[in-house]
Amino acid sequence: MQRRDRGVAQSLGLPITKRVKESRVLLVGAGGIGCEVLKNLVCCGFGSLPAPTRNGASAVMESATEAASREDKQPGIVVIDLDTIDLSNLNRQFLFRKQHIKKPKAFVAKETASAFNPSVNIDAHHASIFDHQYDVGFFETFDLVFNALDNLAARRHVNKMCLAANVPLVESGTTGFNGQVQAIKKGVTECYDCNPKPVQKSFPICTIRSTPSQPIHCIVWAKSYLFPEIFGTSEEDSADVAVTEGDNAEEVAKLKEEAEALKKVRSLMGKSEFAQEVFNKVFHDDIERLRSMSEMWQSRKPPESLTFEKLSREIDADIIKRGQALAIQDQSTWSLHDNFSVFCYSLDALSNRSQAGEKVIEFDKDDKNTLDFVASAANLRSAIFDIPLHSEWEIKQMAGNIIPAIATSNALTASLCVLEAFKIIRSQPAKQQGLAKPTANNNLPTETQSTASGKAEPMLGGSKMVFLNSRSTERMITTQNLVPPNPACPVCSPVYAKLGVPAGTKATLHELVLLLKEKLGHDEFSVTTDAGMVFDPDLDENLPKPLSEYVSESKGNAFITVSDESDEPKVDLILSTLALPEAGSASSTTLQIEPTQLNLPYKPKSSENAEGQPDGEANGEPAPVSIGEGANKRKREADDEVADSIRKKTRGDEEVHVVQDDEAILIDD
Ligand SMILES: Nc1ncnc2c1ncn2[C@@H]1O[C@H](COP(=O)(O)OP(=O)(O)OP(=O)(O)O)[C@@H](O)[C@H]1O
Numbered sequence: 119m120q121r122r123d124r125g126v127a128q129s130l131g132l133p134i135t136k137r138v139k140e141s142r143v144l145l146v147g148a149g150g151i152g153c154e155v156l157k158n159l160v161c162c163g164f165g166s167l168p169a170p171t172r173n174g175a176s177a178v179m180e181s182a183t184e185a186a187s188r189e190d191k192q193p194g195i196v197v198i199d200l201d202t203i204d205l206s207n208l209n210r211q212f213l214f215r216k217q218h219i220k221k222p223k224a225f226v227a228k229e230t231a232s233a234f235n236p237s238v239n240i241d242a243h244h245a246s247i248f249d250h251q252y253d254v255g256f257f258e259t260f261d262l263v264f265n266a267l268d269n270l271a272a273r274r275h276v277n278k279m280c281l282a283a284n285v286p287l288v289e290s291g292t293t294g295f296n297g298q299v300q301a302i303k304k305g306v307t308e309c310y311d312c313n314p315k316p317v318q319k320s321f322p323i324c325t326i327r328s329t330p331s332q333p334i335h336c337i338v339w340a341k342s343y344l345f346p347e348i349f350g351t352s353e354e355d356s357a358d359v360a361v362t363e364g365d366n367a368e369e370v371a372k373l374k375e376e377a378e379a380l381k382k383v384r385s386l387m388g389k390s391e392f393a394q395e396v397f398n399k400v401f402h403d404d405i406e407r408l409r410s411m412s413e414m415w416q417s418r419k420p421p422e423s424l425t426f427e428k429l430s431r432e433i434d435a436d437i438i439k440r441g442q443a444l445a446i447q448d449q450s451t452w453s454l455h456d457n458f459s460v461f462c463y464s465l466d467a468l469s470n471r472s473q474a475g476e477k478v479i480e481f482d483k484d485d486k487n488t489l490d491f492v493a494s495a496a497n498l499r500s501a502i503f504d505i506p507l508h509s510e511w512e513i514k515q516m517a518g519n520i521i522p523a524i525a526t527s528n529a530l531t532a533s534l535c536v537l538e539a540f541k542i543i544r545s546q547p548a549k550q551q552g553l554a555k556p557t558a559n560n561n562l563p564t565e566t567q568s569t570a571s572g573k574a575e576p577m578l579g580g581s582k583m584v585f586l587n588s589r590s591t592e593r594m595i596t597t598q599n600l601v602p603p604n605p606a607c608p609v610c611s612p613v614y615a616k617l618g619v620p621a622g623t624k625a626t627l628h629e630l631v632l633l634l635k636e637k638l639g640h641d642e643f644s645v646t647t648d649a650g651m652v653f654d655p656d657l658d659e660n661l662p663k664p665l666s667e668y669v670s671e672s673k674g675n676a677f678i679t680v681s682d683e684s685d686e687p688k689v690d691l692i693l694s695t696l697a698l699p700e701a702g703s704a705s706s707t708t709l710q711i712e713p714t715q716l717n718l719p720y721k722p723k724s725s726e727n728a729e730g731q732p733d734g735e736a737n738g739e740p741a742p743v744s745i746g747e748g749a750n751k752r753k754r755e756a757d758d759e760v761a762d763s764i765r766k767k768t769r770g771d772e773e774v775h776v777v778q779d780d781e782a783i784l785i786d787d
C-alpha cells in the first residue's frame with residue numbers, strides 16, 4: 119500500500135519530514151476546521167516517529183500535571199475539544215457519522231483519524247482548553263499548537279498560553295467563503311491580540327425605531343425591541359441598539375415614552391383583546407405618530423400604518439390556524455396577510471407559554487415560536503416602510519447572525535494551516551535531543567527578525583498571513599507578510615514568567631509581593647489578577663489574603679500581571695501560574711518564579727515602536743483582518759472586510775501554493 123505521507127517526503131525532503139514526524143502538536147478544537155486539520159496532520163505523518171528523549175519542561179520547575187503525565191508526553195498529536203457531536207455538524211465535520219451523535223468530538227475524531235495512519239499516536243481530551251491541567255507546563259511540551267476554535271475567549275486564551283510557553287501557534291478561522299491563517303510566535307510576529315478585534319455592530323436607535331430603510335433594521339426592531347418588550351427583558355440590555363451621537367434627543371425621549379406605553383399593553387396578556395392592542399399600538403398608533411412628524415419624511419416615503427380590524431376582516435378563515443399552517447412554509451415569502459396571520463398565531467403561542475409560567479422568553483433562532491414572531495413582525499414593519507419582505511428562512515440567517523459554515527472553506531483553510539506549520543517547523547532549529555525548547559531565560563523578548571529599516575525579514579521560515587476567498591474570480595489564496603509584534607500590545611509586549619505555586623500552599627499575597635520585590639529590585643509596582651488590581655504601593659489591604667483566593671485549581675490557569683509604576687517604567691511582567699506537585703517531592707514548598715533572573719526592558723516610548731516606527735503600521739502593511747468570530751459579524755460585512763484587505767495587498771507580497779500532479783506540495787520561499 120502506498121504510504122499516505124509519501125507526498126510530504128517528496129516535497130519537504132527527508133530532514134524536514136523527519137522533524138514533522140518527530141513533532142508533538144496540540145490541536146484545540148475538533149469542529150469544522152479541526153477535523154480537517156487532524157486529518158491532514160495524520161495523513162502527513164505528524165508525530166508518527168517516536169520522539170527522542172524530550173526536555174520540554176523547564177529544568178527548574180515542572181507542574182503537577184506535567185509530572186503526573188510525563189510518560190504520556192510521547193503521543194504526536196493531542197486533540198482537545200469540549201463538545202459532543204450534533205446532527206448539524208455532520209454536513210462538514212467528516213470524521214463524524216450519524217452513529218457518533220452525542221459522543222465527544224475529540225474521542226471520535228481520534229478514533230476515525232487514527233485509521234488513516236496507524237503509526238500516528240493521537241491523544242484525545244474531552245475538555246475545555248481553559249481547564250487547569252492545561253497550564254503553561256502542558257503547553258511547553260509541544261512544538262506547535264493549532265487553534266481551530268469558534269470563539270474569541272478561547273482563541274485569546276490559547277494565544278496567551280502559547281506566548282507564556284513560547285510555542286508557535288497557527289491560528290485559523292473561516293467565515294462563509296473566506297478563511298484566514300496566521301502564524302504567531304512570541305517576539306517574532308504579531309500575536310492574536312496585537313490588533314483590536316471588531317466589536318459587534320450596533321444600530322442607532324432612531325434608525326431602528328423611527329426611520330428603518332433596510333430589512334435588517336426591521337429585524338433588529340422585532341428582535342431587540344418588540345420581542346423583549348413583550349416577552350423578556352427590555353431593549354436597554356440589547357447590544358444591537360444604542361443611542362448614538364446622530365440620534366435626536368427629543369425623539370429618543372419620545373421613543374422612551376412609546377416603550378413605556380407598550381409595557382402597559384403587555385399587562386393585557388391573556389385577555390382576548392391582547393393581540394389587537396399590541397398590533398394596533400406598534401403597527402398603527404406608533405406609526406401614525408411618526409407619520410405626523412412631517413420633517414422626517416421630506417426626503418423619504420412616509421410609512422403607511424396598518425390596523426388589526428382591517429386585516430382580520432380581509433381574511434376569511436381562522437387566523438390563528440391559518441398562521442400555524444403558514445409558519446411551516448419558512449422558505450416562501452409570506453404576503454402581508456400571511457405575515458399578519460403568523461404574527462397572531464405566534465403571539466398567541468408565546469402568550470400561552472408566558473401564562474403557563476415562562477416568565478422571560480428569550481429570542482432564540484431555534485425556538486420556532488420566537489422566530490415566527492420576529493419574522494412576521496419584521497415583515498409587517500417592512501411592509502409599512504415599503505422595504506422588501508423576506509422569507510422566514512432568510513430572516514433567520516440575519517436575526518441569528520448566522521454565517522454559513524462552508525465545508526470547502528474549512529478544508530482549504532485547514533490545509534493552509536498545515537502548509538504554514540511545515541514552514542514553522544523548517545524555521546525551528548533541528549532537535550539535538552528532544553525538543554529544541556527555550557531554557558530558563560530565553561522567553562524574554564530577544565528574538566526579533568526585523569531589520570533597522572523596519573522591513574520585516576522572512577519570518578518563521580517564510581510563513582505568511584494567508585487569506586482564502588473561495589468565491590474570488592481572481593486569486594483564491596493571497597498572502598501578506600507577517601508583521602513584527604506591536605510594541606504596545608498589552609498581551610505580547612510584556613515579559614512572561616512562571617509562578618510555581620506548591621499544592622496546598624498557605625502563601626499569602628504578601629509572600630508573592632515580597633518575592634516580586636526581590637526579583638524586580640524595587641517596590642514600585644502593581645499586581646493585577648482576574649479579580650482586578652489587588653496590590654499597588656497605595657493598596658496593601660489585600661496582603662494578608664491567601665494567594666489561593668486569586669489563583670487556584672478551580673480558577674483555571676490564571677495570569678497575574680505585574681506593572682511597573684515608576685516614572686520610567688519597565689515592561690509589564692505576566693506570571694502564568696503553575697501548580698507544583700505535593701510537598702515532599704523534589705519541588706520546593708515555597709513560591710517560585712522562573713526564570714530566576716528577570717531583566718525586564720524599559721517600555722518603548724508611546725510615539726515609537728521598538729524599531730523606531732510609528733505605532734500601528736510596523737512595515738506599512740494594512741492591519742490584518744481577523745475573522746472567524748461568526749457570531750459577532752454579519753456575513754456581508756465579513757466578506758467586505760476580507761475583500762478589502764485582499765484588495766489592499768500588493769502583488770509583490772503574494773505567494774502561490776501549488777498542488778502538483780504528483781501530489782507533492784510546493785512551498786515558495
Ligand atoms: N474552550 C474550548 N476548549 C476546547 N474546545 C473548544 C473550546 N471552545 C470551543 N471549542 C471547540 O471548537 C470547535 C469549533 O468548531 P466549529 O467552529 O466548527 O463549531 P461547531 O460548534 O462544531 O459548529 P457550529 O457552531 O456551527 O454548530 C467546536 O468543536 C468547539 O467545541
Ligand SMILES: [Zn+2]
Nearest residue numbers: 309312607610
Ligand atoms: Zn500582541
